[in-house]
Amino acid sequence: MNKKLVNKLKKNIRVIPDFPKKGILFQDITSITDNKKLFTEVVNEISKYARKKKFTKIAGVEARGFIFGAAVAFKMGLPFVPIRKKGKLPGKVLRQKYSLEYGNDEIQIHSNAITSRDRVLIIDDLIATGGTAVASAKLISKCKVKNIEFYFIIDLKNVGGSQKLGKKFKLSSILEAEG
Numbered sequence: 479m480n481k482k483l484v485n486k487l488k489k490n491i492r493v494i495p496d497f498p499k500k501g502i503l504f505q506d507i508t509s510i511t512d513n514k515k516l517f518t519e520v521v522n523e524i525s526k527y528a529r530k531k532k533f534t535k536i537a538g539v540e541a542r543g544f545i546f547g548a549a550v551a552f553k554m555g556l557p558f559v560p561i562r563k564k565g566k567l568p569g570k571v572l573r574q575k576y577s578l579e580y581g582n583d584e585i586q587i588h589s590n591a592i593t594s595r596d597r598v599l600i601i602d603d604l605i606a607t608g609g610t611a612v613a614s615a616k617l618i619s620k621c622k623v624k625n626i627e628f629y630f631i632i633d634l635k636n637v638g639g640s641q642k643l644g645k646k647f648k649l650s651s652i653l654e655a656e657g
Contacts, residue, residue, distance in 0.1 A: 480652070483519055487653045490516055491632070503657055505632050507542055507603045521549045523652060524601065524629050528554055531627065533599040535559055535592055539614055540566070540585070543602035546631065550601060559591045561600070561614050572620050576613035585613055594622035604632035605649070606657050608639025615647055 492506040537559040538547025551558035564584040571586040628649040634657030
C-alpha cells in the first residue's frame with residue numbers, strides 16, 4: 479500500500495455529510511479529478527497493480543469507473559470495456575439484472591468485448607453495498623473469464639460490500655473510509 483497516496487487522499491477527498499440522503503457520508507471523487515497531480519498518482523498506482531498482475535482488459539463501471547478505468551487502460555495500452563446501464567450500448571450485448579435498495583437495474587457489455595482468454599480488472603471509484611460490483615462480476619463471468627479482479631479508489635468498509643464481494647473475488651483499494 480502506498481501510504482503517501484493514502485494520506486494525500488484522506489486530506490483531499492471532500493466528504494459531504496447527508497448526501498444524497500441523511501446519514502450518508504458522500505465521498506466526492508471530483509476532488510481527485512480536479513487535482514492533476516493527485517489524479518495522475520491514483521492512475522499510476524492502479525496501473526502499477528494492473529501491470530504486475532498482467533491484465534489484458536480493463537473494465538469500468540458506469541459512470542465514475544469510466545474516469546479511472548479509461549485512464550488506466552490508456553496508460554497501459556489496453557482495451558477498455560465499459561460496463562453500461564441498460565439501453566446505452568448498440569448491438570448485441572450481455573446483460574445482468576440486479577437488485578438495489580430502491581428497485582432493480584441492469585448492466586450490459588458488448589457480447590464480443592471479452593473472451594475467455596482475458597484477464598479482467600474491473601475498476602470503480604468506490605465500493606459501498608457491493609450490488610453493482612457483484613453484478614459486474616456475474617456479467618463478466620458470462621464470458622467464461624478465469625481471472626476477474628476489482629480495484630476501487632475507496633472501500634467503504636462499514637457498508638459491507640467489500641466483505642460480500644471478497645468471498646469470491648480478489649479486490650484492492652487505495653483507501654478505506656466510512657460511508
